[in-house]
Structures are given as C-alpha cells and as structure tokens.
Amino acid sequence: MASSSTSLYRRRQLGSLIALTLCGIATALGLVFLIWIIWTTLLHGLAALSPALITEMTPPPGEDGGGLANAFMGSLLMVFLAVVIGTPIGVLAGTFLSEFSRGKKLGETIRFVNDILLSAPSIIIGLFVYELIVRPTGRFSGFAGGIALAFIFVPVVVRTTDEMLRLVPDVMREAALSLGIPRWKVTVNVLYRSASTGILTGILLAIARISGETAPLLFTALNNQYWSLDMTQPMANIPVVIFQFAMSPYEQWQNLAWAGAFVMTAFVLILSVVSRSFLNRKGGK
Template sequence: MSATTIPGPRKDPAAAARLGARRRRADLLLRGFGFAATLLGLVFLVSILATLFWLGLGALNLTVFTKVTAPPGSEGGLLNAIVGSLVQVGIGTAVGTPIGMLVGTYLAEYARGSALGNAVRFVSDILLSAPSILIGLFVYQIMVVPFGGFSGWAGSVALAIIVIPIVVRTTEDMLSLVPNTLREAVIGLGAPKWKMVTLVCWRAAMSGIITGILLALARVAGETAPLLFTSLGNNGWNIDLARPYPSLPLAIYAYAGSPYEDWIALAWTGALIITLGVLGLNILARSVFRQK
C-alpha cells in the first residue's frame, strides 16, 4: 500500500516577489528610523558637550584648583567645592558599595524565588527609581533635624543611599549571568558555598560589578537635590564633616543662577570638571579591565 502524498501549497513566484519587496521596504524604513534616531541623539550629545567645552574652558585655569570661593569680582576658585565633592562622594561610595554588593549577592545566590528575596528586590527597585530629592528629605528628617544642623555626614549618607540600589541591581544581574555549571563544579570539589561565591562568582562577574559601581559613582557625583537638604553647601574652606559642607554640584547650582559673570563662568567650569572626571574614570576602568 503506497503512502498518500499530501500536496503542499503552490508557490506563486509573483506573490513571493511582492512579499520580498514589502519586507525590504519595511527593513529600509526601520533602518532609516533607527539611523535618524541615532543621529538625533548624537546631535544633542555633541551639542551639549560642545557647549560645555566652549563655556567651561574659558575660566579653567590653575586658580580654579588652588583657591576657594571668593566674593563676586574677586579672583576665586573651586578648591573647597572640589574637595567637598571628593570627600562626600568617596564616603558615600565606600559605604554604599559593600552594602549593595552583599544585598545583590544575597538576592542572586541565596534568595532566588523566596518571598523575602522578592520583597527585598521590590524595595530596591522602588529605591532605584525614587527621585533623589525624596532621599534628601528622608535624610533631612533622620539626621539634620535631630542633630540640629546640616552636615557633610548627612550628605554622605544621602549619596550612599543612592549608591546602594544601583550596585544591588548590577551585582544581582551580573551574578545571574554566571553559568550554574561553574557553581556546580566548585561545589563538586567540596568547596563551601561562601568560597564559591567570593572566589569564583564574584571574580567571574567582577567586571560587570565594577561597571555598576562606576555608574553609581557617576550618578552621585552630579547629585544636587539631596545635598540641598543635607550638607547645604559652604563657600569657605571646611574639612569638618559635622558642619555644612561644600560640594561642586551645589556650587554649580548657586553660581549658574547668579547675576555675576565670573560666578557663571565658574559654574560652567565646575560642570566641565565633573564631566571630565566621570569620563576619565570610566575610560580608565574600561582600559584596565580590557587588559585583564
């Protein structure tokens, strides 16, 4: 008994040609939209950077890095603001990074699918998308009001809170990309889980984790709103974190809206310094990890 052959659909060359032409037109249209969107984004980016360099380089000199803020019309710099930003960003990153890494590790390695892990992840995502000014108000209530004044410590805590959810999300995502076969191989050799996490998983995901830390650093380096409610700013030289503390974003915010030309020029220079600092840090980190 011969097998029954089911005839397939008849191929219409004309219909196939029309379908191919329609697909090519759709492909060209989408490519055109994508190219136009990319070009538009590059135009805005180049315009911003060009404006920043054009207006910021004019007042960029050695005085900016060697003198503190001076009254309008006097020759002043941004030394106090630069040092204040370095101190607060450094403390905030140093406090927020280990907390974020540990929480992200817990979510990726110990709490997958658990109710507690889902709750922690949900709270972290909410904190990640929360406006920074709300974090400033929160720290204002728990540190500024009870202690009776603005301080650099309060500003550092606000920046640390901003750092934590960024590092949490990046750490969890990078650890989730580590193959489970690698974990099984380490456990199969008899290593405890904490050694597997710290010596194998962290090492495998370190490049991505460092990238997340740099993203967090870039985010807090330009934050102004939370510092308005916490460290407030200081036009003089101050290394006492228990008092109102200067920072570069606050100086930019104050100078950019002033009626004095020299202060406006310093504001543009401060914005250029922040941009170059973040850009240089990212390039350095990428170069180091590419060599490894």
C-alpha cells in the first residue's frame, strides 16, 4: 500500500515537472519573440523619428520628407468617436448584466453574445459596417471608421464593467438599500464609485485595443492623402498608412511606417502601464 502511494506521488511529481517545463519553454519563446518585435520596432522607429512626423502631411510617392500629421489626427478623431459612442453603451450594458440580470438566462445569453463579439475577427466587423454604412451611403468615411472601432470597443467595456461591479461586496448594496435609497442611486453613488477604477481601466484597455486596428478601417475609413477633419469623407489613419507605406517600394515611406509603428507601440504601452497602475492602486486600498 505504501509503495503504491509512493509510486502515485512520484508520477504526480513527474507530471508536474513536465507541465512546469513545457510552460516555462512556452513563456520563454513568447518573451523572445516579444522582445524581438519590440527591439526591431525601437531600432527602426527611433531612427525615423523627427519633428516633421507630427507637423507635415503624408508625402507623395518617391518624395523626400513628409510626416504623418493627417494620419495621427484621423486616428485620434475616430478613436474619440468610438469612445464617445462605446463608453456609455458599454458601462450601461455591463451595469444591466451585473445588477439587473444576475442569475437570469437573459443575462447569461447576453454575456455569451458579448464574449463572441469580444473574440470576433476585426475584419468581420469592418465588413459588417461596410454593408451597414459605407455601401448605402456610397462612400468611405471617418464616421464609418469610428462606428467600426466602437463595435470592437463596446464588448471590452461591457465585460470589464460587469466584472468590476460584481466584485463590489453585496453588503454595500444591502446597506444602501436598507436606508431606503432608490436602486439607481445605489448604482450611481455607491457601486460606480467603488468600481470606478476598474471601469476606467477597462476603458483604457479598450482604447489600446482599438488604436492599432487596421482591417476594419480598410473597409470603412480607407485613407486620405490630405489633412481632413470632415468625418463624412475618407480619412487618413495610422494603421492603414503603416500598412500601405510598409508594403511600398519607397524607402521614405518605409521609414515613416517604422516611425508610425514605434509611436503606436509606445502609445499602447503607456496606456497599458497607466491602466495597470490604476488597477494596482485600487487593489492596494
């Protein structure tokens, strides 16, 4: 009996060692490729950085100089539109799931659909918005690009809001309701305040997610060689410009693509660090 127990213990130890070794190898491989990508972007991107990057328009083919000012502005406008549309929808939907449909089949169904949207390929969303807006209007536009990004933005905020509100102790709800406070005031003045850091973290992570999306914008905003603030017209944006310039045979365009990739990588990294710091500060309280 003792020898059987010892043999089982050794088999479990061996299995644990094999699993730990495989996980370590996978982690090491992932880190190697991540560091390689970041280092390559840093090496080529830093060399291409210049003040003209944010002060000049995208140059014509084969012309020296130029920058990405119009692309940066276009991306900023479309991301801003996605945040304006997606934040209230995402927060309210997450609140409904957490506070008004907990334990109900409707809530579980909505969560399931939201998870599908969360993992849906962005190119499918771009094609959907193309059929929804671009084809009926007969033109590509920054507005369509913002709508496409909002479809990607919303599921992230819904999931984060739902999870953060469910982490608020039920005792806080019960204490507020026992004082005769209306349910909506409890949600706004108690639950939102308690979960505000987590919700903000989700919004920042959603912004980081949509900032580098290329496929939806190819179907919706397309591109624009010139400076434009008209959201009803095709609009330049960093992801599409990086894609087009990186595939071009012109060295100047390729340099600008590396510079744009570096700026976008730094932007996403900063957003991730800021969101993590918010979450850590909340956890430390």
